[in-house]
Amino acid sequence: MVVVFNKDLLSWYLITVKLKETIEAGLENTPRSIGSPRPPQQQQQQPPFELPQVVGINGEIEKHEFDQSQANIPRESEWVISIREKLEQARRDEVSSSWSKLCIYRVPHSLRDPADQKAYIPQVVSLGPYHHGRTALREMEQHKWRALHRILNRADQDINIYLDSMKELEEKARACYEQPVSLSSDEFVEIMVLDGCFILELFRGAAGGFTALGYDRNDPVFAVRGTMHSIQRDMIMLENQIPLFVLDRLLSLQLGKPDQKGLVSRLALGFFDPLMPTEPLTVSDRNKLGSSLGHEDIAFDPLSDQGALHCLDVFRISLLHKGAQPVPRIWFRRRSHANPVADKRRQQLIHCVTDLKNAGIKFKKRRTDRFWDIKFENGVLKIPRLLVHDGTKSLFFNLIAFEQCHLNCTNDITSYVIFMDNLINSAEDVGYLHSHGILEHWLGNDTEVADLFNRICQEVVFDINDSYLSRLSEQVNTYYNHRWNGWRATLKYKYFNNPWAIVSFIAAVFLLLLTFTQSFYGVYGYYRPSS
Structure with missing residues (x-):
């Protein structure tokens, strides 16, 4: 009996035994001369083949059956076959993938913050396949079915119209998602119809009133109440998006008009308006801004062909729609044959508020609804x-x-948020911007605002040469590095920071002048005495 302490050695032992039997069988079949004696070792009857025993970790002997077919297959062949299968699967994935159509992504793991998952994981409602079926979000599913049922009754339509239409767009819609959707065709189409109609019902209710659509004024979801803010925040998340062409098709079916492109974008802007990070301008302020710019401010038209991909993209386009942006300036020369790679070490666009203030730079609130439009003059x-x-x-x-x-x-x-992150390093920076009307917040204290900007840009990397604020940052840094500006600012903040300091400075200058005059006349009288 042979005891083997390693399972891997068992396979090699069985292969060795099989090869030995094959060689001995070949020797027996070799023709011999008549009368030649058989070797003594061949005349003896070989003992029956006994399986080796494997001693497990716990010391017990494990029994294994000998597979005759496995002994004839080398381990290298199985390994190579598995590699070939993986390469074939990669080839099929490469052929079936359409990278150019991707627009709904999973948030990269480098950006995810385990301490604050509410920023990118929906908490109330799931839209699309990424978070479909989560236990915490199943409560909203019944309200989705209520919305779909009311849409069909209101338009007197059959569900097959929507299902057949979504079948036509299924392949195009699947290509918009980064990860392969493991749902079946029927399940995917059901999600597109159910979630898409739910989104449109919220958009139309926010625009024309939910009671006009037939909902009760005390409806737990389709009403203007506190829950709506949480729904809006979930619907603006990247992983919770539906392709815009799907929403366009569903709205066209509801209204009975085939070409309704752009109408969903207009409804989306009205629905997400409370999330705008700036307050709207009054009519007088808008007129003053237009006259100061020397041209009439062109409003964003969501019905125009903007090439939006989903609701988050529509919201982003609306934030950046006004005004011509400055051309980024190259801060350093790139190598002609090198690929431009974002450098984490070169993301410091500008100094913090405290340093800039000490260097003589002043801060002023600019009257515009374009929160990203920063000027330096x-x-x-x-x-x-x-x-x-x-x-x-x-x-x-x-x-x-x-x-x-x-x-x-x-x-x-990204450029704007990193610029603000550079400005804000502490609660004192937040308080100074707040005192000048630049930053308004409803969080607990100034420290939370500083942490918000510092944490949100912690793992963000971008090319500084592609920032629209690169030229402005260079101008600010040039002003900051000028020594005279720092000396003048020090003199101002140290000796002219209050009225009493100004009075003391004037009195000191006056006494200095009197002392100089007295000294002058004393010396003058000594050398030129009066006759």
Whole structure:
């Protein structure tokens, strides 16, 4: 009996025994001369084959049956076959994938913050396949079916119209999602119809009133109440999106008009307006802004062909729609044959508020509804007002995640948030911006606002040369590095920071002049005495 302490050695032992039997059988079949004696070792009857025993970890002997077919297959062949199967699967994935149509991504793991999953994981309602079936979100499913039932009754339509129409768009819709959707065709089409109609019902209710659509004024979901803010925040998340062409098709079926492209974008802007990080301008302020710019401010038209992909993209386009942005300036020369790679070490666009203030740079609120439109003129940094609330982090986080994933869009939101992150290093910086009307927040204290900007940009990487604020940052840094500006600011804040200091300075200058005059006449009288 042979005792084997390693299972891997068992296979090699069986192969060795089989090869030995084959060789001995070949020797027996070799023709011999008549009368030649058989070797003594061949005349003896061989003992029966006994399976080796394997001693397990716990010391017990494990019994294994000998598989005759496995002994003839080398381990290397099985390994190579498995590798070939994986390569074939990769080839099929490469052929079936359409990377150019991707627009709904999973948030990269490098950006995920386990301490604050509410910023990118829906808490109330799931839309699309990524979070479908989560236990915490099943409560909203019955309200989705209520919305679909009311739409069909209101338009006197059959569900097959929607299902057949979504079947036509299934392949195109699947290509919009980053990860392969494991749902069957029927399940995927059901999600598109159910979630899409739910979104449109919310859009239309926010625009024309839910009671006009037939809902009760005390409806737990389809009414203007506190839950709506949580729904809005979930619907703006990157992982919770439905392709815009799906919503366009569903709205066209509801209204009975085939071409309704752009109407969903207009309804989406009205629904997500409470999430805007800035307050709207009054009519007088808008007129003053238009006259100061020298041209009439062109409003964003969601019905125009903007090429929006989903609701988050529509919201992002609306934030960046006004005004011509400055052309980014190259801060350093790139190598002609090198691929441009974002450098984490070169993301410091500008110094913090405290340092800039000590260098003589002033801060002023700029009257505009374009929160990203920052100007720097004659040592004054003009920043539009920014409203920070409990949904601001989720909004900026998902906008940045979309810009980081989707290569066919600019990084303007990312540039703005990193610029503000550079400005804000402490609660004192937040308080100074708040005192100048630039930053308004409804969080607990200034420290929470500083942590918000510092944490949201912690793992964000972008190319500084592609930032629309690169030229402005260079101008501010040039002003900051000028020594005379720092000396003048020190003199101002140290000796002219209050009226009493100014009075003391004037009195000191006056006494200095009197002392100089007295000394002058004393010396003058000594050398030229009066006759």
